[in-house]
Amino acid sequence: MTYEPRVYRHSIRDRDLVSFNVVAKETDLYICAQTNLKRKAARLVLKHRGLLEKYIEQHPGFQTSLEPLPLDGNAPRIVQMMLEAGCRAGVGPMAGVAGAIAELVGKELTPFSSEIIVENGGDIYLKTTRQRRVGIYAGKSPLTGKIGLTINAKDTPLGICTSSGTVGHSLSYGTADAVTVLSESTTLADAAATAIGNSVKQPHDLNQGLELARTISGIKGVIIIIGSNLGLWGQVNLCQMAA
Numbered sequence: 001m002t003y004e005p006r007v008y009r010h011s012i013r014d015r016d017l018v019s020f021n022v023v024a025k026e027t028d029l030y031i032c033a034q035t036n037l038k039r040k041a042a043r044l045v046l047k048h049r050g051l052l053e054k055y056i057e058q059h060p061g062f063q064t065s066l067e068p069l070p071l072d073g074n075a076p077r078i079v080q081m082m083l084e085a086g087c088r089a090g091v092g093p094m095a096g097v098a099g100a101i102a103e104l105v106g107k108e109l110t111p112f113s114s115e116i117i118v119e120n121g122g123d124i125y126l127k128t129t130r131q132r133r134v135g136i137y138a139g140k141s142p143l144t145g146k147i148g149l150t151i152n153a154k155d156t157p158l159g160i161c162t163s164s165g166t167v168g169h170s171l172s173y174g175t176a177d178a179v180t181v182l183s184e185s186t187t188l189a190d191a192a193a194t195a196i197g198n199s200v201k202q203p204h205d206l207n208q209g210l211e212l213a214r215t216i217s218g219i220k221g222v223i224i225i226i227g228s229n230l231g232l233w234g235q236v237n238l239c240q241m242a243a
Contacts (some may be wrong), residue, residue: 022197099190
């Protein structure tokens with residue numbers, strides 16, 4: 001296995017916050033908070049991963065399904081979130097796993113820090129009391145490092161999740177360099193980014209991807225980048241990133 005440096009993480013680093021990593025198996029979180037909450041975050045990751053892994057042992061189809069599965073009111077909260085997101089976006093529940101872990105860890109750390117950024121494989125849970133900017137990493141696209149999002153405090157907590165057909169190891173049937181989705185639910189943003197990304201295989205598919213975004217209840221906006229082409233819909237405040 002080769003190590004792929006997570007070069008996009010520089011785009012969410014803020015000097016006013018303390019940053020640290022929490023790693024457990026496939027989960028690799030980059031967290032920014034007002035104080036070092038690494039021990040608390042590590043316990044939360046193990047708790048939610050444990051609940052998810054136990055559910056998968058009992059329901060192996062949950063991990064492999066590429067189609068939405070029925071809701072399960074008896075399942076752990078993380079599983080319910082993933083099932084609901086999959087149903088809304090029209091994808092399998094595992095499409096929302098990174099966003100779900102980021103969201104749950106972020107929410108449960110909020111009582112200890114009014115500023116929380118949790119990034120999990122390009123999926124971000126953000127709770128802030130000040131305006132912040134988040135860069136969009138789109139691989140070899142010429143737009144990488146040049147544009148980002150301005151996020152106002154009143155619009156958080158917010159999920160900002162990115163799927164790519166050209167960067168990373170996540171399953172995608174599309175070739176978009178980046179599909180970034182904004183939603184109050186980080187889990188839904190993650191699943192929706194996968195669904196929209198799957199629909200974008202060529203630059204002329206941009207409008208098709210944007211139309212799909214409009215049909216997914218609960219998402220606030222989307223940015224699609226493929227090469228030098230960019231499409232956006234919804235409540236998206238683009239900004240220029242410093243070189």
